Amino acid sequence: MKRPSLDRHAALQRRDLLTIVLAVAGWFIIPTISSYELAITLALSYAIVGLGLVLLFGTAGQLSLGSAIFFAAGTFTASNLSTRLGWGLELQIVFAFIIGFAVGIIVGLPSVRVGGLSLAISTFALSFAGQQLLFEWGYVSGGGAGVGIAPLQVFGMDFSARGRIAQTATVVFAILAWMVSNLLASRTGRVLNAVRTSEVAASAVAAIEVKRTKLWVFGMAAGIAAIGGAIYMHAIKYVNPENFDINLSIALILTLIIGGSNRISGAIVGALFVRGLPELFRGLQRYEGVIYGSILLLLVLYSPTGVVGALRSVPRFVRAKLGKIPAVDSVSLENLELAPIGTRRVSVAAQSGAMGVSLVVDNVSVRFGGLAAVDGVSFSVKPAEVFGLIGPNGAGKTTMFNAICGVVKSTGSVKFDGVEMSAMNVEARSRLGLSRTFQNLSLHSDRTVVENVMIGMNRLIDYGTVAEVLRLPKVRRVEKEIYDEAMETLGLVGLQQYADRLVSDLPYGLQKRVEIARAVSWHPKVLMLDEPAAGIPSAEADRIIGRTIEIARQAGITVVLIEHNMEVVAKYAERVAVLTHGRLLTEGLPGDVLKNPAVIEAYLGAED
Amino acid sequence: MAEIFQLLLVSVESGLVYGMVAVALTIIYKTARVLNFAQGTLASASGFIAHWFYANAGLPWVLAALAALPTTFVLALIIERVAVRRLLRRGFFPIVVATLAVDEFFVNGIEIVFGADALVFPPAISGVAFTVAGVQINKWSLVIAGTALVLLSVVAVIIRSNLGLAMRAFADDQDAARLMGISDATVSRATWTLSITVGGVIGIVLAPILFLQTGYMANTFVLALAAAVLGGFNSIGGAVLGGLLIGTVDVFAIRYAPAAIQASLPLAAVLLILLLKPSGLFTRTKSAERV
Numbered sequence: 001m002k003r004p005s006l007d008r009h010a011a012l013q014r015r016d017l018l019t020i021v022l023a024v025a026g027w028f029i030i031p032t033i034s035s036y037e038l039a040i041t042l043a044l045s046y047a048i049v050g051l052g053l054v055l056l057f058g059t060a061g062q063l064s065l066g067s068a069i070f071f072a073a074g075t076f077t078a079s080n081l082s083t084r085l086g087w088g089l090e091l092q093i094v095f096a097f098i099i100g101f102a103v104g105i106i107v108g109l110p111s112v113r114v115g116g117l118s119l120a121i122s123t124f125a126l127s128f129a130g131q132q133l134l135f136e137w138g139y140v141s142g143g144g145a146g147v148g149i150a151p152l153q154v155f156g157m158d159f160s161a162r163g164r165i166a167q168t169a170t171v172v173f174a175i176l177a178w179m180v181s182n183l184l185a186s187r188t189g190r191v192l193n194a195v196r197t198s199e200v201a202a203s204a205v206a207a208i209e210v211k212r213t214k215l216w217v218f219g220m221a222a223g224i225a226a227i228g229g230a231i232y233m234h235a236i237k238y239v240n241p242e243n244f245d246i247n248l249s250i251a252l253i254l255t256l257i258i259g260g261s262n263r264i265s266g267a268i269v270g271a272l273f274v275r276g277l278p279e280l281f282r283g284l285q286r287y288e289g290v291i292y293g294s295i296l297l298l299l300v301l302y303s304p305t306g307v308v309g310a311l312r313s314v315p316r317f318v319r320a321k322l323g324k325i326p327a328v329d330s331v332s333l334e335n336l337e338l339a340p341i342g343t344r345r346v347s348v349a350a351q352s353g354a355m356g357v358s359l360v361v362d363n364v365s366v367r368f369g370g371l372a373a374v375d376g377v378s379f380s381v382k383p384a385e386v387f388g389l390i391g392p393n394g395a396g397k398t399t400m401f402n403a404i405c406g407v408v409k410s411t412g413s414v415k416f417d418g419v420e421m422s423a424m425n426v427e428a429r430s431r432l433g434l435s436r437t438f439q440n441l442s443l444h445s446d447r448t449v450v451e452n453v454m455i456g457m458n459r460l461i462d463y464g465t466v467a468e469v470l471r472l473p474k475v476r477r478v479e480k481e482i483y484d485e486a487m488e489t490l491g492l493v494g495l496q497q498y499a500d501r502l503v504s505d506l507p508y509g510l511q512k513r514v515e516i517a518r519a520v521s522w523h524p525k526v527l528m529l530d531e532p533a534a535g536i537p538s539a540e541a542d543r544i545i546g547r548t549i550e551i552a553r554q555a556g557i558t559v560v561l562i563e564h565n566m567e568v569v570a571k572y573a574e575r576v577a578v579l580t581h582g583r584l585l586t587e588g589l590p591g592d593v594l595k596n597p598a599v600i601e602a603y604l605g606a607e608d
Numbered sequence: 609m610a611e612i613f614q615l616l617l618v619s620v621e622s623g624l625v626y627g628m629v630a631v632a633l634t635i636i637y638k639t640a641r642v643l644n645f646a647q648g649t650l651a652s653a654s655g656f657i658a659h660w661f662y663a664n665a666g667l668p669w670v671l672a673a674l675a676a677l678p679t680t681f682v683l684a685l686i687i688e689r690v691a692v693r694r695l696l697r698r699g700f701f702p703i704v705v706a707t708l709a710v711d712e713f714f715v716n717g718i719e720i721v722f723g724a725d726a727l728v729f730p731p732a733i734s735g736v737a738f739t740v741a742g743v744q745i746n747k748w749s750l751v752i753a754g755t756a757l758v759l760l761s762v763v764a765v766i767i768r769s770n771l772g773l774a775m776r777a778f779a780d781d782q783d784a785a786r787l788m789g790i791s792d793a794t795v796s797r798a799t800w801t802l803s804i805t806v807g808g809v810i811g812i813v814l815a816p817i818l819f820l821q822t823g824y825m826a827n828t829f830v831l832a833l834a835a836a837v838l839g840g841f842n843s844i845g846g847a848v849l850g851g852l853l854i855g856t857v858d859v860f861a862i863r864y865a866p867a868a869i870q871a872s873l874p875l876a877a878v879l880l881i882l883l884l885k886p887s888g889l890f891t892r893t894k895s896a897e898r899v
Contacts, residue, residue: 063701110883117643117700121837122882125875128830136868250645250708257705289716296709300702301694 014189015181019265023177026170034163036279041235043268043275044169045228050256050267051173051180052224057253058261059189060217061196062115066107066123068249069130070100070222074229075239076140082150089154089168089234096226104222105215112214127249134241146240149233169231176224177264182471184264186479187463190447190455192217197444200426204405205519206458207430225252258296260306262446269308328506331494333543339492341555342485345460346523356384356558357417357433357525359404364412366396366403366582373399374410375582381526386549386559388573388590390566392603396582397562398439401528404560405429405436416526431459433525437515437532439562443503449514450499453486456518489521492551509536509544516548526558534564542568566594566603578602614743615863619856621749622831624756625810626858627851629832630839631763632807637841638779639799640692642703646711647807648829650687653714654680654808655815655824656722659729669732673812677805684804688797696792719822731816748816755813759806763844771798831858834878840888850889853877 030040049067056062074096081087081095111122134141141147151160152168159168183189194202195213202208233239251274259270274292278285303310319325340347359381366374374396381387389397403410406426414421421429435456444452461482463475490496493513498506503514512532519527532548533541545563549572552559563569569576570590578585578593580602586593593599629647636644644650657679661672691706731748738745766772771794778785778795786792811825818824835854839846854874861873869876881889 061701063704110879114882117641117704118882120704121643121833122879125830125834125878129872129875129879132868132871250711254705254708254712287716287720289712290720293709293711293713293716296712297691297706300706300709304698304702 014184014263016177016263016265017181019268020174020178020181023170023174023268026174027167030166030170031163034166036276037163037166038235039275039279040166041169041231043271044166044173045232045235046252046255046275047268047271048173048176048228048231049225049252050259050270051176051264052221052228053253053256054180054261054264054267055183055188055192055224056217056221057256058263058266059184059196060192060214062112062214062218063117063120063253064123064218064221065120065246065249065253066127066130067221067225067252068127068244068246069107070104070225071229071232071248071252072130072134072141072241072244073100073103073222074226075233075244076134076147076229077226078230078233079147079149079239080140082153083148086150088156089152089159089172089230092230093172093227096230097223100226100229101219101223103226104219107222108215108218112218113211115214123249124246127246131241131244131246134244141241144240144242146238146242148238152234165234169235172227172231173268176227177268179469180224181264182469182475183465186468186471186475187458187461188465188468190444190451191458193447194444194455194458197446198442200407201438201442201444201518202455203426204407204430205435206455206522207427208458209427254292254296256306258292258299258306260308262305263308266306266308270306273307328498328501328510331497331510333494333540333547336492336494336547339488341489341492341520341523341551342457344485345481346457346485346521356556358383358415359417359526359558359560360413360415361400361404362413362415364400364403364410364414366399366408366410372582374403374579376412377579377582377584378412379577379584379587381558381560384553384556384558385575386552386561386573388569388576389560389562389579390564390569390576391579391585394581395579395602397579398530399582400579401436401530401560401562404528405434434528435519435522435524435526436528437512437519437530439530439534441508441511441515443511443514443518445502445504447503448500449495449503449506450483450486450490452503452514453489453517453521454482456521457482457486459522486517486521489517492520493517493547509540512536513544516544520548520551520555520557523555524557526560527552528560528562530562531564532561533568538565541565542571545572570594610742613741615859616856617743617745617749619859620852621753621855622859623852623855624753624760624848625814625828625851626832626835626854627848628756628759628810629807629828630835630847630851631760631844632803632810633832633836634839634841634844634847635763635775635799635803635806637836639775639795640696640700640703642700642707643833644800644803645704645707646687646714647707647803647832648825649711649714649718649823650680650683650804651807651811651829652823652825653683653718653811655729655811655820656718656727658812659727659815659820660722662729663727676812677808680805680808681801684801684808685797687804688800692800693793693796696796715822724822727820729815729820752813752817755809759809760844760848763802763806766802767844775799831855831874834874837878838881838889842888846888853889 049071056064077096077099078092081092107126111119114122135143152165153159154168191208191213194206194208195210199210203210255270255274256267258273260266278288284291299306362378363376364374365372365376377400391397399408402408404414406424406429416432416434419432444455461478463478467475487496487499490499493516495510495513503511516532529548533544545568549559561573573590575588576590576593577587578599585598585602586596633644633647654676658673658676661667661675662669667675687710691710692703695702695706733747735747736744737747737750774790775795775798777790831854835850836847838850838853857877858874861870865873
């Protein structure tokens with residue numbers, strides 16, 4: 001079996017090293033075209049903002065229309081530090097980032113919580129209010145008269161000669177692009193993507209703190225935008241608050257969308273496209289809005305990943321036509337070796353506490369408006385047991401799972417290994433050792449199979465953000481370990497050979513297996529399986545569930561299984577509970593419960 | 609006292625305007641779950657078209673305004689077909705971005721076609737209509753308020769028709785509506801043309817009192833957005849009430865608040881509402897949604 005190696009690993013391709021190399025090459029090219037210095041520097045300032053938006057919008061999926069505020073924060077920070085204190089660019093950038101980040105957190109604290117379209121609307125409103133504030137704060141912004149900036153100095157050296165500003169801007173862009181690409185290729189990239197593609201899986205399986213993550217990325221994007229603002233200031237040397245209106249906010253995000261919002265190359269391609277082309281075709285400047293509006297519309301319709309996405313799809317299309325991309329076949333589950341889940345990080349983490357633990361549900365109710373979806377249900381699951389939860393459609397089984405892992409509000413008590421969980425949020429419950437799968441697939445669809453498993457193992461990563469930004473050796477080592485152990489877990493469900501395929505390329509049945517691999521990848525203490533084989537032919541379903549339970553038993557994990565197929569439940573569950581209409585009908589050994597006339601009636605209707 | 613009374617009257621007039629544009633925004637939000645960021649710009653396009661019929665084609669004011677309506681309608685049909693229809697099932701970001709693209713296109717397009725200079729578009733009737741309690745009321749203010757009220761009743765009638773029923777079914781549950789044989793193309797076409805035409809009417813009647821210049825509807829759009837947020841993007845009534853509230857806050861802020869925070873006050877209201885009660889002021893909170 002061919003197994004992808006780490007150096008071909010898709011995550012590393014996200015680093016777009018070519019972009020960074022080309023940006024560095026800009027240093028040598030710029031002196032030959034220094035008459036375009038202003039346009040180049042402006043484009044680079046936009047591209048820098050774009051780098052932050054790749055994280056915020058392209059990866060985490062948060063649409064902000066407030067970039068102009070943070071851009072302005074950087075502009076006026078640079079201006080004031082240079083004219084009042086005589087500080088050089090290096091300090092201007094550091095402080096622009098800090099102030100931008102702080103403003104971002106303040107703005108983000110209330111608005112990130114609402115998310116989605118509300119975030120777009122509230123940042124849109126803030127962009128208006130922020131500009132007015134700038135006009136009024138004359139000490140910093142010069143009010144309607146505006147402010148200037150001292151000539152560019154870096155580490156005490158004069159960089160104000162012709163061409164030097166653009167050269168400096170390429171270096172700043174290249175460094176930031178390298179840093180952002182490092183984030184995209186490791187934990188942060190996976191976490192931000194997980195938050196966009198499935199919040200519920202991110203929090204309930206990977207214990208990711210969704211709100212904190214969103215706030216953090218909002219702050220990061222704001223800080224990076226502020227660095228762009230500082231560079232912008234050096235390009236045009238004189239600004240007043242008028243420049244920072246809502247149209248700038250919109251232009252900044254649209255520039256990235258035109259380039260391609262999910263890669264760092266999109267930031268520079270978009271910026272060169274939007275800021276550079278008008279320089280080359282000055283005659284068309286009059287029609288700028290019409291041209292960009294049309295291009296943007298075409299891209300939204302035909303290439304949601306922008307110009308870069310369109311360019312990248314060409315080689316992929318050709319390879320597919322040439323048959324270089326093999327089709328995904330179904331994979332047999334027979335003759336797969338059974339091995340422990342993970343051999344190093346995972347097993348160390350697993351041994352730090354009890355293996356399978358008990359789960360006690362006491363008088364739990366969930367209400368949707370007037371309807372009680374779950375009504376005073378109690379049952380208890382013993383450590384390392386396989387417990388079946390069955391019942392007809394609409395009985396409240398999935399709602400019960402959601403109540404246990406905190407996805408819906410419930411009353412009553414849920415104790416995990418004796419610890420009361422009912423006051424905890426989803427992430428905290430998962431952190432205790434609770435994992436699950438979903439009835440309807442909840443995968444991170446635009447990532448690879450192995451990355452989906454790696455996101456499950458997120459809690460086992462122990463490097464910090466600074467190390468990640470700089471891609472220190474420790475990061476490489478931990479990433480390799482996590483990758484290897486994720487591959488081992490994929491081996492348990494027979495998916496190693498598809499590890500580097502996009503999870504959305506896989507057929508439904510194999511995606512179900514990816515969910516199982518993700519759920520067990522970090523060695524949970526309690527695993528909740530919500531119809532793990534729904535929609536799969538029954539012989540295959542039996543094998544998948546059998547395999548999962550084999551893995552769990554071998555690792556000593558407690559299993560709660562929702563399943564429709566009675567035979568499967570009878571075969572694997574040690575005890576079962578039956579729910580109907582949100583109430584517990586009965587509980588006991590599978591053989592007894594399935595013979596119970598009340599259970600048969602609930603499933604098949606009353607016999608006349 | 610007379611001043612307060614006058615400010616209140618102005619509040620009602622601008623409140624109705626913001627309310628009707630908020631209604632236009634809400635109609636689209638309800639069915640497509642997106643915000644049409646081009647709403648203000650498209651409304652200004654209608655104003656420019658009316659002006660063209662008036663100044664270049666030599667039509668009398670009322671006929672020029674009436675001629676601009678079918679033009680707006682056709683424009684709306686084209687925009688819906690080109691920019692919206694194919695994105696219907698792709699979630700809200702693509703459509704929001706598409707409306708931003710349409711906005712870019714028209715801001716520049718209007719400038720190319722009609723020029724960047726402010727145009728003169730005198731009202732059809734001017735002067736004082738009557739005086740109440742020492743407050744003069746302009747004829748054109750009555751026209752604006754009257755148009756808004758007529759528009760409101762037209763929208764209310766449409767919403768109660770079969771088409772409106774389909775639109776509401778779609779707003780409640782898109783998948784269920786599709787299963788019931790309601791075509792999303794029909795609903796989408798109806799909502800976008802209705803919304804853009806409603807905005808266009810407001811754009812036309814406001815043209816004489818604002819300078820007819822690119823972006824003359826921008827401020828109205830922002831305040832209407834505030835109104836729609838207050839109304840929770842949920843019902844026609846909520847949008848109108850939100851408009852009246854925003855109109856009042858805006859008018860009184862301009863008169864009494866320090867210059868520094870005048871323009872921010874209505875927006876501060878929006879932020880507060882979004883944060884404290886995202887479902888709007890006039891909406892009962894719905895039960896939790898299933899995961």
